[in-house]
Amino acid sequence: xxxxxxxxxxIIVATDCGSTTTKAILIEFRDGEYRLIVRGEAPTTVEAPxxxxxxxxxxAIGEVEELSGRKLLDEQNRIISPAKGNVGTxxxxxxxSAGGGLQMMVAGVVRSMTAESAERAAMTAGxxxxxxxxxxxxxxxxxxxERIRHLxxxxxxxxxxxxxxxxxxxxxxxxxxxxxxxxxxxGSGYNLPVIYAGNTDARExxxxxxxxxxxxxxxxxxxxxxxxxxxxxxxEKIRDLFMEHVMAQAPGYSRLxxxxxxxxxxxxxxxxxxxKTISDIENIEVVGVDIGGATTDIFSxxxxxxxxxxxxxxxxxxxxxxxxxxxxxxxxxxxxxxRWVPFDMDExxxxxxxxxxxxxxxxxxxxxxxxxxxxxxxxxxLRLAFIQHxxxxxxxxxxxxxxxxxxxxxxxxxxxxxxxxxxLDMLVGSGGVLSHAPRRQQAALMLIDAFLPEGITRxxxxxxxxxxxxxxxxxxHKRAATEVFNKDCLIHLGxxxxxxxxxxxxxxxxxYKIELPDGKKEEGTILFGQLKLIKLGLDDNGNPIKAKAEFxxxxxxxxxxxxxxxxxxxxxxGVVGVIIDGRGRPFNLPTEAKIxxxxxxxxxxxxxxxxxxxxxxxxxxx
Amino acid sequence: MAHAYTPGLRVTAxxxxxxxxxxxxxxxxxLKKGDRVTAETVVARTEIPGPVEPLNVANILGVxxxxxxxxxxxxxxxxxxxxxxxxxxxxxFGLFSSSAKAKISGTIENISSITGQVLLRGAPMPVQVHAYxxxxxTEIFPNEGVAVTTWGAxxxxxxxxxxxxxxPIMVVSKSPSEILQEKDIDSSCKGKIILGGSLVTxxxxxxxxxxxxxxxxxxxxNDKDLRDFLGYDxxxxxxxxxxxxxxxxxxxxxxxxxxxxxxxxxxxxFEGKLACINxxxxxxAGVIRPEVVVPLEGDVLADDAALKAENVGLxxxxxxxxxxxxxxxxxxxxxxxxxxxxxxxSESHARVLEVEFPDGKKAIVPRANVEAIEE
Numbered sequence: 001x002x003x004x005x006x007x008x009x010x011i012i013v014a015t016d017c018g019s020t021t022t023k024a025i026l027i028e029f030r031d032g033e034y035r036l037i038v039r040g041e042a043p044t045t046v047e048a049p050x051x052x053x054x055x056x057x058x059x060a061i062g063e064v065e066e067l068s069g070r071k072l073l074d075e076q077n078r079i080i081s082p083a084k085g086n087v088g089t090x091x092x093x094x095x096x097s098a099g100g101g102l103q104m105m106v107a108g109v110v111r112s113m114t115a116e117s118a119e120r121a122a123m124t125a126g127x128x129x130x131x132x133x134x135x136x137x138x139x140x141x142x143x144x145x146e147r148i149r150h151l152x153x154x155x156x157x158x159x160x161x162x163x164x165x166x167x168x169x170x171x172x173x174x175x176x177x178x179x180x181x182x183x184x185x186x187g188s189g190y191n192l193p194v195i196y197a198g199n200t201d202a203r204e205x206x207x208x209x210x211x212x213x214x215x216x217x218x219x220x221x222x223x224x225x226x227x228x229x230x231x232x233x234x235x236e237k238i239r240d241l242f243m244e245h246v247m248a249q250a251p252g253y254s255r256l257x258x259x260x261x262x263x264x265x266x267x268x269x270x271x272x273x274x275x276k277t278i279s280d281i282e283n284i285e286v287v288g289v290d291i292g293g294a295t296t297d298i299f300s301x302x303x304x305x306x307x308x309x310x311x312x313x314x315x316x317x318x319x320x321x322x323x324x325x326x327x328x329x330x331x332x333x334x335x336x337x338x339r340w341v342p343f344d345m346d347e348x349x350x351x352x353x354x355x356x357x358x359x360x361x362x363x364x365x366x367x368x369x370x371x372x373x374x375x376x377x378x379x380x381x382l383r384l385a386f387i388q389h390x391x392x393x394x395x396x397x398x399x400x401x402x403x404x405x406x407x408x409x410x411x412x413x414x415x416x417x418x419x420x421x422x423x424l425d426m427l428v429g430s431g432g433v434l435s436h437a438p439r440r441q442q443a444a445l446m447l448i449d450a451f452l453p454e455g456i457t458r459x460x461x462x463x464x465x466x467x468x469x470x471x472x473x474x475x476x477h478k479r480a481a482t483e484v485f486n487k488d489c490l491i492h493l494g495x496x497x498x499x500x501x502x503x504x505x506x507x508x509x510x511x512y513k514i515e516l517p518d519g520k521k522e523e524g525t526i527l528f529g530q531l532k533l534i535k536l537g538l539d540d541n542g543n544p545i546k547a548k549a550e551f552x553x554x555x556x557x558x559x560x561x562x563x564x565x566x567x568x569x570x571x572x573x574g575v576v577g578v579i580i581d582g583r584g585r586p587f588n589l590p591t592e593a594k595i596x597x598x599x600x601x602x603x604x605x606x607x608x609x610x611x612x613x614x615x616x617x618x619x620x621x622x
Numbered sequence: 623m624a625h626a627y628t629p630g631l632r633v634t635a636x637x638x639x640x641x642x643x644x645x646x647x648x649x650x651x652x653l654k655k656g657d658r659v660t661a662e663t664v665v666a667r668t669e670i671p672g673p674v675e676p677l678n679v680a681n682i683l684g685v686x687x688x689x690x691x692x693x694x695x696x697x698x699x700x701x702x703x704x705x706x707x708x709x710x711x712x713x714x715f716g717l718f719s720s721s722a723k724a725k726i727s728g729t730i731e732n733i734s735s736i737t738g739q740v741l742l743r744g745a746p747m748p749v750q751v752h753a754y755x756x757x758x759x760t761e762i763f764p765n766e767g768v769a770v771t772t773w774g775a776x777x778x779x780x781x782x783x784x785x786x787x788x789x790p791i792m793v794v795s796k797s798p799s800e801i802l803q804e805k806d807i808d809s810s811c812k813g814k815i816i817l818g819g820s821l822v823t824x825x826x827x828x829x830x831x832x833x834x835x836x837x838x839x840x841x842x843x844n845d846k847d848l849r850d851f852l853g854y855d856x857x858x859x860x861x862x863x864x865x866x867x868x869x870x871x872x873x874x875x876x877x878x879x880x881x882x883x884x885x886x887x888x889x890x891x892f893e894g895k896l897a898c899i900n901x902x903x904x905x906x907a908g909v910i911r912p913e914v915v916v917p918l919e920g921d922v923l924a925d926d927a928a929l930k931a932e933n934v935g936l937x938x939x940x941x942x943x944x945x946x947x948x949x950x951x952x953x954x955x956x957x958x959x960x961x962x963x964x965x966x967x968s969e970s971h972a973r974v975l976e977v978e979f980p981d982g983k984k985a986i987v988p989r990a991n992v993e994a995i996e997e
Contacts, residue, residue, distance in 0.1 A: 043990070051909075141676040168687065172737040179674040179731065179741050183646070205736050318857055323905055327857030351845035352876035353947065358859050359781045359875060359905055363946040363991045364972060370947055371968035438969035611969065 004082070006477055009090045011083040013064065013072060014469035015057050016267055017044055017096040017256070020293035020322050020361050021432070022053075024060035025466050026068050026089075027473075027484055034480040036488035039464050040064035043362045045252075052252030054259075057094070079259060093476060094260050095468040096253070097267035097292065102126055102242045103185060103317075105153040107133040107177065109160035109169040114198065117223045118159040121197070121231040123392065125238035126266045127154075128295070128317035133176070135160075135169045141176060148180035155241055156182065156192065156214075157234060158206070161199030163224045170198045174209040181213060184245070191215040193241045197222040197234040217241070242266065262476050268297045270471025271430065272313050274485065275299040277474065279309050284425035287451065289382060290467070291431035293322035293361055296385040300393055302418045310418060312393035316385035321433050322361030325377060329354050332380035339589050340376035340449065342600040342619050343369070368614050371438070375446055378433040382450030393418040421454040422500065422560050428490070430462035441533075441607045444493045444576045452587050454500045455560035456551075458544075458572050459493040459579075492544040494536065494574030498581040501557035503528035509557050509582050514571065515548040526582035531603040534580070536573030544572040579607070630943070630994040631778040631873070631911065633885045638926040639774050639915050640760065643751045644767035646670070655762055659753035659770055661788040661898055666751045666767045672744030675726045680738020682722040683711040687738030694740070696730050702742065703727050709740070754786050755898050756917040773920030775892060777873065777885050779839070782901025782912025783848075784869035785862050787815070789836040791889055791897045791916070795819035798886035801878065802840055804829045811835040815897050815914075817889050821878040822870070824850060830868055837869040837899045839889060839914055841881035842951075848876075862902025862910075869901040871912040874943075879951035882943070882995065892916045941995040942977060944987055953995070954979045 012027040012034075022044045026037045040063025045055035058077050065072050071087045074080050080088035104127040108115025111134035122129050130151050133144050148156075156177060160170030177194065184192045194214040196206050203218055210216045219233040243263070257264060268290065275288035279301035288299040296319040301309040318327040329337065334347065353373070357363060365371040429435070429447050437443040443461045447453075466489055474481035499510045507528045514522040514534060522534050539545050549571040553559050559567040571578050583603075590596040601619060604610060649668020659665065679694070680687045693709045702708055702724040709722040728744040757772025792814035794806050802818030804825040811833050818826075818840035824847035830838055849855050852864065873881050889897075897916045904910040936942070940956045958976030964986065965971055972988040979985070 142674060145674045145676070168737050171734065172739060175732060175734055175737060175739060175741065176676070179676070179743075181671060324858055326855070326859070330855035330857045348844060348846050349877070351849075355781075355845040355848075355856075355876040356945070356950065359903075360945045360993070361905065364966075364970060364988050365968045366946060366966050366970075366988055366991060367948055368968050371970070436970065438971075614967070 004090060006479070009477055009480070011070075011089045011091075012473065012477070012480060013061060013079070013089040013092045014466075014473055015060060015092075015094045016270075016466075016468040017053050017057065017094065018267065018292055020044060022056035022060045023465060023469070024057070024064045025469050026064045026070065026072075027480060029480075033487070034483040036466070036484050038064055038067040039466065040067060052255075053096070053250055054252040054256050057256060057259075091261040091476065092259060093262050093469070093472050094256060095265045095267045095270045095472050096250075096256075097295070102238070102266075103128050103130050103154045104157060104238070105130050105133065105148065105151050105182075106157045107159070107173045108198075109135045109173070111137050113226070114159045114161065114223045117229050117231065118157050118197070118234070120229070120392075121159075121222050121234040122157055122238060123315060124231065124313050125235040126242070126268045126313075126315065127238060128315055133173065135173065145176050145180045148177060148182050152183055152185045153192075154185050154245060155238070156194045157238065158194060158196050159198040159222050159234070161202060161221075162226055163200045163221050165199055165201075167199055167202035167205060170202045171205045171209065174202075174206045178209050178213055190245070193217065193245055195219060195234060195237050195241070197237075239266070239269070262472060265468075265472040265475070267292075267468045268313065268315060270468040271297065272299050272311070273471040273474055274467045275428065276301060276309070276311055277482075277485075278426070278428065278490075279311075282425075285309075285420075285423055286426045286428060287419075287424055288428040289385070289430065289434075289451075291378060291381060291385075291429075291433055292320050293432070294318075294320040294324050296320060296381055296431075298385050298389040300389065300419060302393070302420060302423070304418060304420070310393075312389070312418065314385070314389040314392045316381075316388050319381045319385050321374070321378060321381065321431075322357060324358075324381075325361075326354055326358040328377050328381040328384070331384055332377075337373075337376050337380050339596065340379055340600070341372055342597045342604070342615075343621065345369075345373070368610060369618055372610070372618075374433065375437070375442060379446055379450045382446065386451055390419045421452065421457075422558075423455075424453060424457055426458040426460065427451055427453060427496075428460050428462070430465055430467050432465060435462050435465035439609060440491065440493055440575045441609050444496075444579060445603070445607055445609060447493075448496055448498075448579065448581060452498070452585060453496050454498050454585050455558075456567065456569070456571065457496045457498070459496055459574070459576070461491050461493060463489055463491045487542065492538065492572065492574035494544070494576040494578055495571045496579045496581055497551060497559070497571070498583075498585060499551075499553045499557040499559050500585040501553070501563070502584050502586070503554075503556070505529040507554070509554045509584070510559070510580065511552045512580060513550045514578065517545055517547060526580050528582055528584060529599065530582040531606050532580040532582065533576070533607055534578040536571070536577045538573060538575065544574050546570045546572055547578075549578075576607075631780060633777045633882065633888060633995070635775050635888055636773060636918060636920075637776050638771060638920075638922070638924075639755065639757075639776055639917075640769050640771040641754055642763070642767065642769050643753060644763065645751055646749060648765040649749070651762055651764065651766070651768060653759050653762075653768055655759055657759045658757075659759060660756050661752065661754055661896070663753040664750045665753050665759070665770065668749050669746035670749050672728055672746050673726070674731070675728075675742045675744070677708075677722060677725060677740045677742060678738055679709045679722045679733075679740045683709060683720050685711055685738075688735045690738045690740070691733055691735050694733055698730050698733055700730050701728070702730060752786075754788075754900075755915060756896060758922045760922055771922040772915070772917040773922065774918050775888055775914075775916040777839075777888060777914045779871040779873045779901075779903075779912035779914070780875050781843075781859060781861075781872045782870055782903045783852075783861050783864050784837070784866060784901040786898070786900045786902075787836040787869040788896060788898040789813050789815045791815050791817055791893050791895055793817045793890050793893045795840075798841060798881035798883055802826045802838070807833060807835070809833050815839060815899055817886070817893075818881075819886070820880045823847070827851060827868070827870070831866065835868060837871065837897075837901075839871045839873065839899065841872070841874040842877050842879040843870065843872050844878075845876045859903050859905035862900070862904075864901075869899050871899055871901055871914055874951055875945070877951075882953065884995070889914065889916070936975065936989070936992075936994060942975075942992040943995060944977065944991060945993050946987075946991040949977075949979075949985060949987060952979055957984060
């Protein structure tokens with residue numbers, strides 16, 4: 001980092017190298033505050049003929065130059081720094097998810113205990129966990145060895161045993177790894193990194209077994225006692241090795257590392273920082289999602305019974321909108337995707353379109369039908385990623401916390417113990433398909449349909465997908481990051497009100513009364529199966545207008561205060577407004593095609609999601 | 623903003639092609655710099671350690687792990703045959719002695735007094751790396767492999783299945799828009815790389831395998847057929863190890879799409895000549911596209927001027943292919959590059975270009991939805 005005081009930093013350029021697109025933003029200090037000036041983007045250049053991530057960075061910065069009029073690159077395509085007048089930038093920082101992500105294998109003695117803790121350490125460090133090997137995973141040793149041999153991970157995390165406990169099982173795992181003699185995914189010129197974070201008494205034996213064959217690092221036990229996790233040392237080691245071994249292998253990466261004024265942060269890590277900040281500032285429960293081309297990350301902070309916020313993060317490796325779009329299709333299956341589409345498409349044609357997006361990942365939908373299809377796929381990708389998150393965000397957490405023995409034994413119970421949609425305060429969406437949706441209502445409905453919030457939940461999106469850059473900026477210049485985040489990044493969509501319960505179409509399920517600031521009153525009743533949008537916008541400063549609201553759910557329906565109980569409070573507006581979702585929870589789409597299409601159309605028109613004549617033309621065409 | 627476009631696939635009549643031929647593990651490089659090679663020449667070889675069979679001797683003998691070393695009849699590094707007794711517990715007045723037998727033939731790799739486990743390692747498996755191309759060795763990577771270089775015609779595909787293969791090119795489809803069907807393929811295709819047109823049908827693919835064709839280069843393939851062929855839905859585009867008995871290189875995309883005339887004409891002009899193809903595709907960071915190389919004569923040490931030509935991006939007059947609906951697969955010429963963002967039917971705002979199709983019609987498409995036809 002240059003020797004600049006925070007107050008001397010007036011011009012900031014930040015990039016995020018995604019797997020599909022490289023995004024650059026320019027932030028300037030003007031009239032006493034930091035604001036986003038322009039944003040540029042270009043395809044990430046890992047393909048021939050460039051095969052150099054820095055080309056995409058330069059192209060994106062080039063677009064920023066063109067749009068802002070500020071000269072940022074010299075004749076040799078170097079970033080000009082520090083800034084002087086209308087030339088150069090004071091600092092340049094970057095995040096990246098290029099490089100195919102971090103692919104790990106983890107091993108632990110008991111699947112539901114140390115192996116699960118190891119998995120959590122890897123996941124919260126930003127890894128894709130390829131497999132979890134455990135002494136009790138029901139595979140025979142030779143099967144485990146074969147598996148390890150064929151995986152070719154970027155690194156292995158080995159844990160097992162509490163400190164001072166028995167060493168046999170964890171050493172046995174080390175022997176299996178040694179016998180498999182695994183090779184790293186990228187390059188054969190170095191030994192595979194293995195991190196040992198298990199019983200301290202077994203360190204010597206593990207060192208004797210793996211020391212010569214692998215690049216072994218030893219860190220503190222991630223489960224020193226049964227009732228406590230200590231994931232931080234393992235996680236930090238994973239991140240160090242990630243920078244050293246994986247990112248450095250992505251084409252051009254080592255050059256990019258020399259340009260930045262702060263270490264390049266993995267994109268998911270930077271987004272996680274921002275989500276945590278939102279939760280902490282407002283003391284609320286937040287779920288954030290970043291849906292990218294290759295992977296979907298979900299972040300959550302829940303505060304069960306008023307406890308400290310518990311942060312969790314999952315990475316759904318092969319759920320994404322370009323490189324992984326075909327996998328979303330395979331995992332979600334055709335009927336689940338097509339249920340969101342109000343017209344039929346020939347399966348052969350549809351499959352070819354999806355695969356063509358996979359092999360040419362940087363294309364964008366030009367036609368409305370392609371947009372509707374893409375948003376349907378996004379809903380399914382988000383839904384599947386959230387299922388994974390629910391099952392992972394259980395009572396164990398990524399920070400040290402005392403737990404009772406009883407809790408430790410309960411951890412194997414199915415997930416979702418922390419994810420509580422009824423108490424969730426805010427859903428934040430990020431990633432191209434959400435941030436760039438041509439109408440913000442589309443982002444709102446994608447979030448609602450995929451996450452199915454319950455009770456009263458605020459919705460927002462990252463305006464132009466710059467949470468990663470602001471995440472890394474917050475480590476360097478908190479004020480600039482916060483000001484830009486509040487004023488230019490977070491777009492308040494509004495509030496979703498979803499009574500929980502099931503009923504029959506047409507049955508009254510909730511009545512509402514909303515007092516708008518101008519004195520007007522919005523009153524009415526919502527019928528089962530109905531979606532209602534009430535306009536409530538933003539004030540002159542771009543902050544959500546708050547309105548006093550009263551909701552009276554019908555018997556059998558719950559808005560957070562118990563079945564049939566009234567809920568009163570303030571609801572927040574936004575660029576979309578207040579959406580009363582009367583479609584019930586659990587949510588089921590009509591199975592009969594004709595009724596389903598009618599319903600989809602009704603909701604789309606109520607929300608003004610797509611241009612009406614075009615939508616109607618499309619529906620009638622098919 | 624001339625840069626923001628999808629780089630095209632390379633199709634060129636003559637370029638220098640260099641391939642690194644690297645062993646999966648360190649081993650022996652058997653050639654030296656300057657050696658001439660054919661596609662089948664072995665350039666490096668090594669042995670992959672054999673399979674491992676763990677044997678929990680402590681459990682079998684019913685002794686504590688630290689007694690295992692004493693009970694062993696063999697030591698680390700010793701060779702054993704399948705069924706051979708490798709450890710025996712001490713008998714109780716000559717009675718009740720138990721023994722552990724080797725489950726496989728191999729060597730004793732490890733005896734653990736902590737876990738009581740003995741690891742047996744089977745015989746190593748030899749691995750060889752071939753040259754893949756007809757050409758010359760231009761670089762040696764000690765213990766790892768070599769670089770093989772040749773001059774050749776070169777065409778990249780968009781997607782492929784199967785690994786490296788080579789054989790003479792055989793033109794089967796009479797035009798780039800003709801569908802390659804089962805009836806077009808017969809025993810004369812054996813050992814050949816078939817040049818197809820706009821699509822290969824599932825039946826044609828099966829027939830090609832049955833007659834022993836080594837590869838197919840074609841414009842398009844239906845995803846439904848791909849799923850049936852592989853037996854699973856391909857989730858991410860990482861291919862090359864399918865082992866289906868044929869290598870498929872798709873040049874344009876999924877569906878029925880005429881092969882680019884230039885690609886078809888180029889490959890057709892080499893009918894009967896040896897082509898080296900690889901279907902391996904990886905659409906992730908460090909992208910790998912499938913390819914067809916037709917090795918040609920030439921000095922491998924000479925410079926390739928074409929490679930140094932700077933990529934200037936899209937200009938009016940540039941040849942492009944549209945790579946997304948509604949004009950998917952159609953080739954055209956850039957006829958305008960308006961600077962401001964434009965609103966599309968999907969209501970997205972994007973940088974666009976105007977394309978003129980061969981029939982003279984013009985259309986506006988997002989710049990992200992075209993790829994340059996590269997020389």
